[in-house]
Amino acid sequence: MKFRTTSFAALPGGMLLALMSLHAHASYTVTTLAPIASEHDSYGEVIHSQGATLGEAYVRQNCPVSQWMNCLMNGYAPRQPRATWWSSTGEAPTLLPCLSDKVDPSTNWDMPCQAEAINSRGVMVGRSYAPKGAFDVQMRPVLWLNPDSRPVDLSAQLQGLPAYLSAQAVGINDQGWVLGRAQAGNGHAGDFSFLLRDGLATVLPAAGAQSVKAKAINATMAVGDGLYDRGGASGVILWTLGGPTQTLRSIDGTENHVYAQALSSAGHVAGFYWAPGSKQGNRAFSWYQGRSQTLPTEAGYSSVAFGVNAGGQVAGSHCRTDQDIHGCRAVVWTNGVRQDLNALATPPAGFTFVQAKAINDQGQITGWMVNGRKVYRGFVLKPDR
Numbered sequence: 001m002k003f004r005t006t007s008f009a010a011l012p013g014g015m016l017l018a019l020m021s022l023h024a025h026a027s028y029t030v031t032t033l034a035p036i037a038s039e040h041d042s043y044g045e046v047i048h049s050q051g052a053t054l055g056e057a058y059v060r061q062n063c064p065v066s067q068w069m070n071c072l073m074n075g076y077a078p079r080q081p082r083a084t085w086w087s088s089t090g091e092a093p094t095l096l097p098c099l100s101d102k103v104d105p106s107t108n109w110d111m112p113c114q115a116e117a118i119n120s121r122g123v124m125v126g127r128s129y130a131p132k133g134a135f136d137v138q139m140r141p142v143l144w145l146n147p148d149s150r151p152v153d154l155s156a157q158l159q160g161l162p163a164y165l166s167a168q169a170v171g172i173n174d175q176g177w178v179l180g181r182a183q184a185g186n187g188h189a190g191d192f193s194f195l196l197r198d199g200l201a202t203v204l205p206a207a208g209a210q211s212v213k214a215k216a217i218n219a220t221m222a223v224g225d226g227l228y229d230r231g232g233a234s235g236v237i238l239w240t241l242g243g244p245t246q247t248l249r250s251i252d253g254t255e256n257h258v259y260a261q262a263l264s265s266a267g268h269v270a271g272f273y274w275a276p277g278s279k280q281g282n283r284a285f286s287w288y289q290g291r292s293q294t295l296p297t298e299a300g301y302s303s304v305a306f307g308v309n310a311g312g313q314v315a316g317s318h319c320r321t322d323q324d325i326h327g328c329r330a331v332v333w334t335n336g337v338r339q340d341l342n343a344l345a346t347p348p349a350g351f352t353f354v355q356a357k358a359i360n361d362q363g364q365i366t367g368w369m370v371n372g373r374k375v376y377r378g379f380v381l382k383p384d385r
Contacts, residue, residue: 120174124172141180171215
């Protein structure tokens, strides 16, 4: 079901009640995202409208004799992160197939494939490495129809784009339109962003930026980051699909580096900004219908907004600037009020929720937690009704 809305009043009654209830809940039920093996880690990154989760889990890997030179040159890691899908119960993780498993050892510090987004039909997009020649690999945009299907290489549909060295898909909407970005070729520096719609790829306007990194898409708009003047400030680019392009260069009126992280189905944007002159660190923000706001962050802390839903709820992290990850707390901002998710749900014994990475329109949140032994586990929080 698709909605194009400008206010809560425009939403159908059932959706309106659902969004109103998001602001009334006071607690969550916790589900742990099972790792591949008990001694390895798992992380939640993206949550589907029905609660299925995308993220990563670590697996054991061996270096085959045929790849020993690559392992030696690139640095061999016995554990490798892999793109992972969990059902709404969080059990039985499924590793997403990649274009080629043979490139694993030569990319062992990176995932051979990664899912970046999922639409309401469960179709996923991302990127995967594939062999290029005898000794090299190339990053390519891919699509998965379901967790068990082989990825579809979308490169053949990008023939109309300028020359590029590598490309990836970063978003997909319910119409099946794919948002992506590519590293420019032919000696040109930086990235450009593109929209793949009905088999036709077009470059999205750069809005004066030298390099553009697309981030997210919904039914009517897409967002990304633009780098202005080499080494200069970054700003958010908002594309109306089939319409004008806007930019967001400052949140509080001062010199900012502004970055988008998420886009809701109703058009909310969430991310963070950095004001180098004030040395304040990162500050989470949200934007909706031309109005931006800084989200509450305590003195001595930094914050990042990673996810936002159609009700305007924002999920992210709130971190002490003088500590490592153990000084972070996963948080949710509702109507501009920040709440620590560790106070709204009970983590498994010894664990702390440290990062909230995404939130769906039902208010379900995914992210990851850590304990004192630096064991990481993904989680899903479902609001108690």
